[in-house]
Each structure stands twice: as structure tokens, then as C-alpha cells.
Amino acid sequence: MFENIAVEGPVGFLAAVTEQLAKLPSELWRTGNDGFADIAAAVDALAVQLDCTRVGLVQEAESRGVVAESSCASSTDWLLAHSEHLEPAEAARTVDVARLCALPKNQVMAAAISGGTLTVRKAMTALRQLGQVEHALAPGKREEALASLTVMAQTGYDRHVIAVGRTLMALVGADRSLERDETALRSLSSLTLCPLANGMVAISGQLDPESGAVLSAALDPLSAPNPSAPNPGEANGGRDPRPADRRRADALVELCRRATAAGSNAPTTTKAQIVVTIDYERLAGAVRGSGTTLAGQVLSPQTVRKLACDASIIPMVLGSEGQPLDVGRTKRLVTPALLAALWARDKGCTYPGCGRPPQWSDAHHVRHWIDGGTTSLLNLALLCQYHHSWVHQRDLTATVTAHDVTWQT
Template sequence: MEMAAQWHEAYGTAPGLRDALRSLLQGAGGGGELWRLGEAEITEALAVVGQARVLLDIAEVDLVREGLARGLPGESAWSPTDWVTRAEGERAPDPSVRHTASVVRVAKAGTRMAGPSALKAADAINDVRAAFREGDLPLGKADQLVRFHAQVAPVAEEGLLEEDLGALVAAAKDDVVATGPQGRRRERVRGLSEKELGAAITRTGRLLKPEKDIEGEDRRAKRGRSLTKSQGPAGMSLYRVVLDPEGAAVVDAALAALSGPVKGPEGEPDERPATQRRADALVEIIRRGVAAPGAEPTCEKAQVVVTIGLDDLRSGAHGAGVTATGQVLAPSVVRKMACDAGIVPAVLGGDSEILDLGRSVRWFTPGQKRALWLRDGGCTYPGCTMPPQWCDAHHVAWWSRGGATDIDNAALLCQRHHTTVHTRDLHASITPTGVTWHL
């Protein structure tokens, strides 16, 4: 019990913390006594340990926040993180760098805000801190939300960030509800996991950014596309594909169309695991594509279900498109895809209620594409030699702006120049013999 006595002495100035630690240490130090506990008591003791862990995180953040307010790290010529590490490592092993960084970020949250929107921002951060101090939001999630706010605040439109951060806090924190007869029992309802919260933050962050910022990210991401091949097990090959959101949305849609379970001739279930079905689908997609490389495609491009506000699609205002698989696309990307892909419009009412999920509309027919192949002979952008089978049919007057889906409003463009035309909002003149772009 020597360690218990040392801790008792060390925390004598904090009676509540001192007594809790002494009680825990006495139980652990006298390990031979634990056999006396019943099964329910062991479970209850572990529940108390979990509660104590949360309370210690709260106390740690509060102490660090107070120390930062008093300028204690500066007095010792340490960074805040190093100061916390050295203080906590005085009588125990050093905390992990990741943990200390999280504590410092949460402690600093909301302390340096200024400007006309500072009050709203402070309210949003206070929601995070309140949920954390009430024990409904663990340190890891609080850190995720604080980092999200700091990263997006410089580019997000005023008011939107605070609203979305509040929604994320509500989804991430645990709730305690009354259950059982007359509500006598309390049950904890879990919020989003850290992984789920991370995905929600990524999606929300892209939706909050202005379109030009999303477009910049998309261009950089597209440059990061890669496909590598290495030796796999037992003479097989291992492929690794890295795709941007637009590429992933197309691949996801294509694989989904061909990777479903297929029953046998007698109705027996498909024994292939999902991973094999997706691999088989990929091979089949490529096999169909190379079977007749110079011929017109026999089927439409993969249907990509995209949800986007009509005003965002038309004008490129705040917002973005979200695919059925969770990829977030810039409005400019959705407008480009609308030229030559099966876009399924999802019309949303209040509270995101789905009012209508329409059929694929407004894409060029195989007959129209055949006429474009003959007229344009390939990509119509000046200097490009991409053959027609690798081009999209582009609405010169954009479909999202009311442009018609007919030959007199169409031009073949390769993927690269299709993106360029939409990004620069270029216009063209069309005659029966060709297309002239006004650069």
C-alpha cells in the first residue's frame, strides 16, 4: 500500500480526486482481496472505472485550460504540449503524444476567437465543451469536432458552420433515456462512433466549403489517381487503386450494377463472398470494354445517384452533390457528369424527406452518339487527338441551365477537356460539320 500512501500525499490538495484514487489503489494494491467480489460487483467496479476515466479526462482538460490561461507553459519556456507531458510525467510514465495533443486542443478551443462571427463560433464550440464536460462526448470525439471547426472556419460561410457543428455534436454525443416501468431505469444510447463521426466530418467539411475550394481539391485529388500492381499470393496479382471522389463514384456505381448475388440454375444461393463478386464484376466490366474497343458502347454509362439542391446545380452556390455511396462532389463535377451519365435526381422536401426519386433523364441516346462520332471524329477541344470512343457527349448549353439534349447542342470532349470546359465555362459554335470552341 506504499503507492497508495504516496498518491494520497500527492493529491492531498484535491480531496475528491485524492479519495477516489486512494480507493482504486487500495482495491488494486490488495489484489488478493478481489476474489471476494461477486460477478455483479466486478461489473459494477468496471463501470465505475469507465466513469472515472471520463472524469479524469474532464479534470485534465480543465486543469490544462486554467494553466494556459495563467501562462504557465510560457513561464517554463515549454510548449503547451511539452508542459503537460512534463507535469503529468513527474510521478508517472509520460502520457502518449496523441492524448496530450487532444487534451491541449480541447482546452484551447474557443479561447482565441475574434471578429463579428466570434459569438456564434463561441456558442458552437461551447456546445462541444458542454457535451464533453457532461460526460456525453469522450475526449477523442471532442477533439475531432474541435479540429473540424478550426480547419473549416476560415473558408466556411458565416452561420453555416455553427449550424452544422451543432448537428454533428448532437449526432456524436451519447444520450441517457429513461426506460422500463415508470421510467425507473436509465439507458445510455450511443452516438456516432469515432469512425462514423470522421466520415460525417469529411462530408460536412466539403459541403461547407465554397465551390472554388472544392474544385481545387478535386483537381488535386484527380492528380493523385493511381493504379499499381504487385505480386499476390499463389501466383495471383494484387492491384491497388487510389481514386478521387468522382472516380470512386463511377466505379462504385459500375460495380454495384454487376456485383449482386446471382442464383444458380436451380435457385441455389450464390456462394461467392462479396469481395469475389466485386472482383468478378470488375473483370466483366473491363472485358466488355475491350471486346470491341472501336465500337459504340452497347449500354449507357453507370448510373450515379446524386443528391444536390437544384439552385446549387444551376448556379454553383453553396453546397455539393452527395452520391448514394457517400462521395461528396463539387457542383461543377455533377454538372459535367449530367452531360453524359445516367443522373437519377433525388428531389428533397423539408427535413430531407424524399419526395421523388426519378428515372434517369436527359442523356444522349446511342443514335445521337453515333452521329457525334461521325461528325466530330473525336475530342473537339483544339489540339486534342483523343478518339471518339473515349469521349463524353457534352451539352454545350448546359443541361443544368436548360440546354437541350440534341445534336445541335452537343460536342464530344475527352474527360480532361470536359473538365476544362466546365471549369472555365467555355462556349462553342456548332455547325453541321463541326464544333468551334471560343477560348
């Protein structure tokens, strides 16, 4: 039925697809448990393709004068008039991406869109990041930079695309553009508390990268899932019932309570630690570049040197091949220095498909210490509590290098 798009026309084809998709939820009971992952992947691919189809639709409608001949004042208005579920901001992004991808200089991005492998939102994020650095790029380097941003947009989250953009800013920043950008962003930091009619207090604001790194390092350990967390009237069955935003809110309040209770006395707990990875030459100022926190914030070498004066900062200086140095010990327990190296290399749970951050993960001995396994970087891997149990239950092993961990599942 779906092979007849040329006969049925796009509208008939899409109507048939929509009709069949509407039946999918009621048919899921026929699917075996091992089939749900494939369905989720197929639905995701379809959602991206529909996003990209809108871009192609706008391009064709503009080029053929359909929008100009309509009563709509703009392409965004035209798209909204015929897309009742579309938000104005999303419509505007779609039109912007359609026009930018029509330019010959953005062919790399256009190919990803036409291939249905890139969402409009992440395409716009990548193009905005490119706009911040293209004035400083050497001749012929713009396409290479756009390709790097496009690949990250296809495979990562918005924050990863932004990190690539800020890294590019540092690499081309003979004029110290990243440091100047951090200074400019610092002046935009703000925080607002607004009492609401129901007694709640709304919090809104934004922080510069350095301040954001400090706050993330303080909140992440306190906002990890806690099976014993209270939630009146609800049994948690061993699982933290609080959603992520509730956990972060509780963590912020707990952080403030500890600070208030401490008063002018020294804190009873250690300060939140921020691990920043940076090449030695960049830290020394010999080459341009940047440092990166475990949460993905990109910081200038100047900021890293400033932060390194604080005992709560662990500068993870990388070797010549970009690997954290092994700080192995003969004893069983993982030292703080080794844990920092482990966080820097793994950046979170290493089990395939898991995205839990390092603050929620344990250091696992690939070859158990009781079997002669050493407590060193090449015998350790980060695993969240769930996958730590999973690996032990199934006696799984992994191949560990200075740069990554590959599980044999």
C-alpha cells in the same frame, strides 16, 4: 464510496473506480440478457467522459504552469510521459483540442467537451472542418457553423462531420470553393501496390470524392455479407464468416476479374449505380449548395452535372420540401426509379439502431401488397435481411412519411 472525491482526491477516486471496473467482466454473469445494452451504453459514456477529462487535465496543467515547470519539452510530451498507454497522435490531438477549447470563440465546443458528450477525435475533426470555411463565413455565422458541426460530432461518425463541413463549404462558396477543393483533391489521388515478404500485396492510397463515390458504388453490392461465402476449414452456420475488410478485398478482386474477363466486350452486368441527391435549383446553378451520395460523399453541383451524363448515375432531384418524388406503380415489384427514391430517403436499414447501408437492404411493403398495400414511397421502407425477417416474424408496422420511417416496436 465514489461520493468522497473531495476527501479522497482525484487520484484516490480514480484508483477506486479503476479497481471496481476491473471486477466488472467477472460479474457480468449476474446480469440478465436485457441488461447488456444498458451496460454497453454506460461503458461508452464512461469512455467519452475519460477522453474529455484528459482535455480538462491538460488545460489545468498548462494554466497552472505544471507543464512549464516539468522537464518535458511540450504539453504533448508531458501527457505521454504520464500516460503509458496513450499514442503520440492521440496525445497531440488532446493538447490541440484543450487549447482550442480554451478560446472564447469555441465555447460551444468547450461546453460539449466539459459535458462529456464529445470525443477528442471528433472534436478535432469538427474544428478542422470549420477551419476550411470560417474565412468565408458572414459575421456572426461562425458560432452557428461550429454548433452544427458540434452536434453532428456528438451524434454521428467522422464521415458525417466531414460531410457537414463540405456542405458548409458549398453553402458559403460564392467563390466556388467546393469545386476548387474537389479539383485540388483530385490531384492528390494515388494508389500504391507493394509486394510484401510473405507474398501478400499491400495496397494503400486515397481518392478524391468523385472517384471514391464511383468505387464505393462498385464495391458495396459485391461486399455485402454472403452466407455461402467460402472460408476453408470453418463452418459459417448460415452467416458470412468474413470480416468487413476481407469482404471488401474479395469484392475488389471480383470487380477486377469481371473487368479483365470482359476485355473489350460490353459488360454482361449493369454498371454500378450511384444515387446523388440534390435540389433542382442547386443542380441548375440557381443557388449555392451541394449534392450527396448515399455513402455520404458531398459533391459540388458541377460534379453532379458531370456525373449525370453517365448512365450509371441516378440524379435524385428533390422537391421543394426536400423529399424525393413518389414514382409509385400499381405492380408489386419495386422499379429501379422507386428503389433509388427509397435509398435516397432511408439511406439504409430503417429499423432503430441498425446502420446497414441501402445496398444490403430490401424494399419492404409496410402494408403488404397482398392486403392492398401499394408499391409507393409512402408504403415502403428499407430493411436489412435480418430486420426484414424480424419485422415479418413479429408483424410490426411503421409510420412512413416523405422524409422518414418510424417503426412501432
